[in-house]
Every structure is written in C-alpha cells, then in structure tokens.
Amino acid sequence: MNVENTQVQMRKGILEYCILHIISRGEVYASDMLDELTAARMIVVEGTLYPLLTRLKNAGLLEYKWIESKSGPPRKYYTLTDKGSKFLEKLTETWDDLVHSTQMITTKSNA
Amino acid sequence: MNVENTQVQMRKGILEYCILHIISRGEVYASDMLDELTAARMIVVEGTLYPLLTRLKNAGLLEYKWIESKSGPPRKYYTLTDKGSKFLEKLTETWDDLVHSTQMITTKSNA
DNA sequence: TCTAGTACTTGGCCATACATAGTACTTTTC
DNA sequence: GAAAAGTACTATGTATGGCCAAGTACTAGA
Numbered sequence: 431m432n433v434e435n436t437q438v439q440m441r442k443g444i445l446e447y448c449i450l451h452i453i454s455r456g457e458v459y460a461s462d463m464l465d466e467l468t469a470a471r472m473i474v475v476e477g478t479l480y481p482l483l484t485r486l487k488n489a490g491l492l493e494y495k496w497i498e499s500k501s502g503p504p505r506k507y508y509t510l511t512d513k514g515s516k517f518l519e520k521l522t523e524t525w526d527d528l529v530h531s532t533q534m535i536t537t538k539s540n541a
Numbered sequence: 542m543n544v545e546n547t548q549v550q551m552r553k554g555i556l557e558y559c560i561l562h563i564i565s566r567g568e569v570y571a572s573d574m575l576d577e578l579t580a581a582r583m584i585v586v587e588g589t590l591y592p593l594l595t596r597l598k599n600a601g602l603l604e605y606k607w608i609e610s611k612s613g614p615p616r617k618y619y620t621l622t623d624k625g626s627k628f629l630e631k632l633t634e635t636w637d638d639l640v641h642s643t644q645m646i647t648t649k650s651n652a
Numbered sequence: 653t654c655t656a657g658t659a660c661t662t663g664g665c666c667a668t669a670c671a672t673a674g675t676a677c678t679t680t681t682c
Numbered sequence: 683g684a685a686a687a688g689t690a691c692t693a694t695g696t697a698t699g700g701c702c703a704a705g706t707a708c709t710a711g712a
Contacts, residue, residue, distance in 0.1 A: 431667095443553070447547075477700080477703075481699085481701095485699085522647070534581040553667085594691095616689090
C-alpha cells in the first residue's frame with residue numbers, strides 16, 4: 431500500500447469524465463487528448479487512453495471517423511453521440527456531488 | 542457501461558482518503574464513520590468499510606484498541622499512526638491536484 | 653530498401669468497491 | 683435460563699478500470 435497506488439485508484443472513473451468532456455468541445459483524436467490532459471497535469475499513458483476510447487465507443491457514447499494526416503497514418507477523430515452527451519451530464523452531477531461530499535468531510539474541523 | 546458503475550469507479554481511492562481524514566480527527570469506530578459518511582451523502586456499506594479498515598491497519602497506517610460497549614459487543618476504536626498521518630498528507634496533495642486538473646479540463650470553454 | 657516517427661491495438665496484471673453470507677458477543681424477552 | 687433480537691466484525695468471490703509492455707500498421711525521408 432503506497433501513495434502511487436492510491437493515486438492510480440483515485441483516477442478511476444475521473445479519466446472517463448475528463449475524456450468525454452474534452453471530446454464534447456469538438457472533434458479530437460487521441461494525441462490531442464493526451465496533450466490536453468498533460469497540460470492539465472493529469473498524466474495518462476497510451477495504454478490507458480486507447481482502451482478507454484474503445485470502451486466508450488462500444489458503449490455507443492462516442493463515434494469516430496478516419497481522417498487523413500499529412501504526417502503519418504490516418505487518425506480517428508472522435509465526437510460525442512447524443513447518448514454520450516447525456517452520459518456526460520450525469521457524470522458531471524456525479525463528480526460535483528463527490529467533490530462536495532469529500533469537501534464536507536475534509537474541511538470539518540477537529541471536533 | 543452505465544452511470545452507476547462509473548460512480549462506483551470514481552469512488553475508488555477517495556473513500557480511503559475520507560476514512561483517514563475522519564480518523565485523523567479522533568478515535569472512532571466503524572459505525573461512527575458510516576454515520577459521518579452517510580451524513581455527507583457518501584454512501585458506503587459495511588462490506589466496503591471493514592475490509593478497507595483492515596487493509597489500512599495491516600499497512601501500518603492505523604491502529605486500534607478494543608473498548609467495551611454498553612450496548613453490544615466491544616468495538617474497535619481506530620487512531621492514525623505517524624505513518625498514517627504522513628500518508629494522509631500525501632493523499633491530500635494528490636486529491637487537491639486531481640480536483641484542480643479536472644477543473645482545468647471541465648471549465649475550459651468550447652474553443 | 654532501410655530507418656524513424658506517428659497512430660493505434662492487444663493481453664495480462666493488480667487493487668478496490670461491492671454483494672452476500674457468516675461468526676461472535678450482549679441485551680432483552682418470555 | 684433459553685430463545686430472539688440487535689450490534690460489531692469477518693470472509694469469500696466478482697467485476698471493473700488503469701497500467702505495463704509488446705506489437706501492428708501506415709507514412710515520409712535518406
């Protein structure tokens with residue numbers, strides 16, 4: 431039991447929320463997402479992101495189209511489906527509730 | 542893939558953080574913690590809490606002493622060890638960073 | 653053709669939250 | 683004092699998602 435491991439655990443589910451949010455703002459492909467996540471200091475590796483995108487796509491929350499690239503192989507550009515948008519709304523509520531609950535507990539002073 | 546499941550996933554790791562925080566404020570036993578978590582609307586069931594406490598104790602973050610109860614079997618009252626306090630500090634950083642990163646992503650406007 | 657770079661895929665591992673059933677002790681009730 | 687109810691804790695098995703690591707496929711430049 432170490433801090434690194436708990437950090438990994440804390441990330442669960444939240445990544446999904448962040449990815450959906452990034453895609454909701456417009457067509458992006460995996461590297462775009464990695465860049466944005468990295469900029470926000472939420473470090474993610476390929477082996478996490480790609481399977482996640484596949485899961486979300488299989489669940490009908492995302493769709494993609496192949497677009498040619500000028501420097502390398504074609505890219506999958508993702509967008510949200512209607513179902514994905516609704517899912518994101520619910521996740522936003524969930525996240526806000528969770529942050530709120532955590533704040534209630536962690537800001538309570540020593541009684 | 543449904544919302545309920547993602548809620549479960551999001552909770553991972555955070556529960557550990559909340560529990561440590563509650564214990565850091567003074568001696569408590571399991572039912573006290575359940576009450577406080579429930580009050581903050583972070584619903585947790587026994588089957589989750591008890592194994593978690595055992596894990597934290599085995600990791601040397603917690604210690605407990607048996608105290609007699611006036612209504613039922615004796616209770617395990619938990620306190621943080623030094624190691625536990627340090628662990629909690631690091632978790633606090635982790636959580637704050639995570640919230641900050643998530644905010645950076647989710648409050649960014651549609652470019 | 654060979655190398656380097658980019659984009660995506662796959663299989664296996666691990667830890668946590670949960671459901672469910674069970675144990676042990678105490679107090680109450682008849 | 684034995685049965686029932688309540689409280690506190692334990693044990694086992696399942697599912698999921700993040701991560702590691704290796705691998706595939708396509709393009710461009712030398």
